Amino acid sequence: MTERITTDDAPRNDNPYSQAVRAxxxxxxxxxxxxxxxxxxxxxxxxxxxxxxxxxxxxxxxAAAGGSLADIVKTTVYLTDLNDYDAMNDAYRARFAATPPARVCVEVSRLPDDVGIEMDAIAYLGDS
Structure with a gap:
């Protein structure tokens, strides 16, 4: 059984995907x-x-699914320029100071709206 998670507190768009899915x-x-x-x-x-x-x-x-950043176990970070790796890490470290999740970071040629970063995440909500 899966549950689609939606919130007005995070960006939404008309593309065919969910903001998050709980399984x-x-x-x-x-x-x-x-x-x-x-x-x-x-x-x-x-x-x-x-x-x-x-x-x-x-x-x-x-949070819309009842969790917090502390529940995140893995992220994938997409940067359009790996020269921005240190700046990303500084901001990332500030939010995940206690127990950072496992992570992959890759350079990509382009992201929607020509932004410099995109990130997805997996969280474990068993204790939430």
Missing amino acids: GDTLYVSGYGPVDPATSEAVAGDVGAQTEQVLENVDRTV
């Missing part, structure tokens, strides 16, 4: 770019600022 105790969060849900526009600033917005979007989606 048992596991939550699969779709990729988020640095879009402010209030304006539906990408936030200004460097990849550090963009990473902060991405993590806020992920956090809000996990």
Whole structure:
């Protein structure tokens, strides 16, 4: 049994995918770019600022399923420029200071709306 998770607190669009899907105790969060849900526009600033917005979007989606960033066990980070790796890591480290999840980070040629970062996540909600 799966459950589609939706929230107005994170960006939504008309594309054919869910913001997140819960399957048992596991939550699969779709990729988020640095879009402010209030304006539906990408936030200004460097990849550090963009990473902060991405993590806020992920956090809000996990919260809609009853969890928090502490429940995330794996992320995948997509950067359009690996020269932004340190800036992304600084923002990422600030949100996952205690127990960072497993992670993959790859450079991609382009992301929707020409943003510098996108991230998806998997959370374990068995204790939530």
